[in-house]
Structure formats: C-alpha cells, structure tokens
Amino acid sequence: MATKFKALIGFARMKDDELVVAANTIVGAMTDNPHFPTPSPSLEDVQDLLDDFSTKLAAARRRGSPEETALKNESREPLQLALQKLAYYVNGIAQGHLSTLLSSGFQTNSAGTIVQVPLKVERVRLSDGRQSGHVRLDFESQRKVLMYEYQYRMESESEWSDRLVTSSSKANIIAPLEVAQRYEVRVRAVNTHGVGDWSDTARILVR
Template sequence: MATKAKALIGFARMKDDELMVAATTIIGAMTTNPHFTTPTPALDDVQGLLDDFTAKLAAARKRGSPEDTAIKDESKEPLTLALQQLAYYVNSVAQGKLSVLLSSGFATTAPATASLVPLPVQGLKASDGRQSGQVRIDFLAQKRVLLYEYSYRKVTVPTQAWGERMVTTSSRGNIIAPLEVGEWYEFRVRAVNTQGPGDWSQMATILVR
C-alpha cells in the first residue's frame, strides 16, 4: 500500500534563516485557507513567536554577544514546537491528500513538483537617496519568491566583511541609511523562496553624497 503524503515536522535542525522563511511561508499560506479553519495553535500565536524570534535573531547578529545568542536560541524552541503542533493539525485535516497539504505551505514527503532556488537577482542599481547619507537600491522583481535579502559594505582595502543581512519584500525604493558621506559603498541582493536563497547578485557601487 502506498504511503500517504505528510507535512514534514523537522524544524529543530533548520538554520535560523531557513526557519524564519519556513514559518513566514506557512503562516501566509494558512491565513484564510478554507481547508484549515481552526488551526492549532492559532496562527496569531505562531506569528507572535515568529516576531519574537526574528527580533532576537536581529539583536544577536547586531551585537553578537553570548547572552544575545542564548536568548535567540531560547526563543527558537517555542517557535519550532508551535510549527510541529501545526503540522500535526495539518496532517489530521489533510488525511494524506497532497493538494491540501501543499496548500498549507508545509514541505511534504511527496512534493508534486521539484521546486528550485531562485535565480540570481538582476538589474541591481544603487542611486542617491533624497537626503545626504542615504542610498536607494532597486532591482528587477522575481516571481514566486517570499522575500529578498540584501547587505552592504564600505569599499576598503583590505576588503571589509559584509554587514548584517536585511530583508525586504519590495524590489524598488529600498532606502539604506545612515551611511558615511564621501565614502564608496557596494551592495548585493538575493531572492529567497520555499527552497531557500538563490545566489547573490552582481554588486552595485556608489559614492555616498
């Protein structure tokens, strides 16, 4: 007898970024989904746990202290537990029906099609913002992506490490500030879908005014 398809529950071993993307995808797919009218736990509760984890992940990356990392790890556990409980609910409702499972946003044991990571983002352009010390970045949008990650660094010799990755859902009008006036900066961006991030784009460089 064929094995029924199921929503996968292996969230504990996910990297931080992967978990954040997976949770965002699931919440978005299940919101107002007619197949799942009474999610357990409630989607608002899962969103609250995701917001808490996202904030503590950002703090840990910004400061990098052992305390911040421990706080971030502690906030990850209740989020993974909530997603596992939500997967059990999805499996109980879907009863192995693949179309219903896929509508939930969960990865499944029997995907209908093989999805690929996004292609590299094209058309990245850096331009002056409206105020001194601001840079605007724009690029070509891609279909079926969840979000975009971007980062920047000052052009120095030796080469400076890339800064903290930031997230946007828009391909246009992203303002980065404050930056040092009279310094050259370079920027890169990549798209993220349910399979993870694509390759980084070619860099765009600008002198901050």
C-alpha cells in the same frame, strides 16, 4: 501503492533564516484558511513564538555574544515544536488530500516537488538617486520569490548594515549616505525553501 501525501514536520535542519521564512509562510497561509478553522496550537501562539525567535535572532547577529546566541537557540526550540504540532493538526485534517495540504503553507512530500533555495541574484546595479546622498538599487528579478534582502556599507567599513527587505527588484532607494564616499551593496533572494547566496557586490561613489 499510491503516495500518501503529508505535511513535512522536520525543521531541525533548517537554517535560522529558513525557519523564519517557513514559519511566516505557514502562518500567512493558514490565517483565515477555511480548511483549518481551529489550528492547534493557535496561530497567535505560533506568531508569538516566531516574533520572539526573530527578535533574539536579530540581537544575536548584531552583538554576537555567547549569551545572545544561547537565548536565540533556546527560543528556536519551542517554535520548532509548535510547528511540528501544527503539522500534525494539518495532516489530521487533510487526510492526504494534496491541494488541502498545499494550502497550509507546509512543505509536503508531493511527487515531483524539488526543494530549491533561490538562485544567486544577478545584475546588481547602483545609480545616482534624484537627491544628493541617495542611491538607487536595481537587480534582476527571480520567479517565486517571497522577498529580497539587501545590505550596504562604506568601503572602508567592515560591518554590513542591518538587512533591509524589499519585494521589488527595481528602484529601491538607499539613503541617507555620506556624499563623496564609496559604498558597496549586496542582495539575496528568499523563498519558501530558504535563502539564496549573496550577490556579487556592486559599488558606487555617492554624489
């Protein structure tokens, strides 16, 4: 019997970061997509839910209080439900047509599809920037990656900075940093299937 292709509707097991990436991918892929002229729920409603969840996820990570974590979890549920409803709409329109399903940004049960998160980022390198207090960050690129996240901290500190985002593996500038202090940086890759492990840390004495 031939495989009946469909958009997958399971989001409950995704990590928070994976859910954000998946939702962003779906909204981006379905925006102005001629295959899906009247999404239900609307992409605007899904984006509002995604923005709310992303904001509360960031707050929970910064402060880590039980209240912030509870608010984050509460905002996740309506986002998951909206994505599930959107998947039913996509499946109803696509009727098992694989290329149409893939254009939606949803993961599918297509034969041969192997769900893999990115590999660990390798060859993270720090060097002096052109100005005092500036550091250049380079690392080995990966294929089929949506973006990279990186964080830095002074070696004497325990807390990492907020996550910064880049689409390039070369010539990323971190500034301003304190001169004559040692800093460390870590990087990870993000694709449509989730978030990779953090790289080994790279270190530099800021000049």
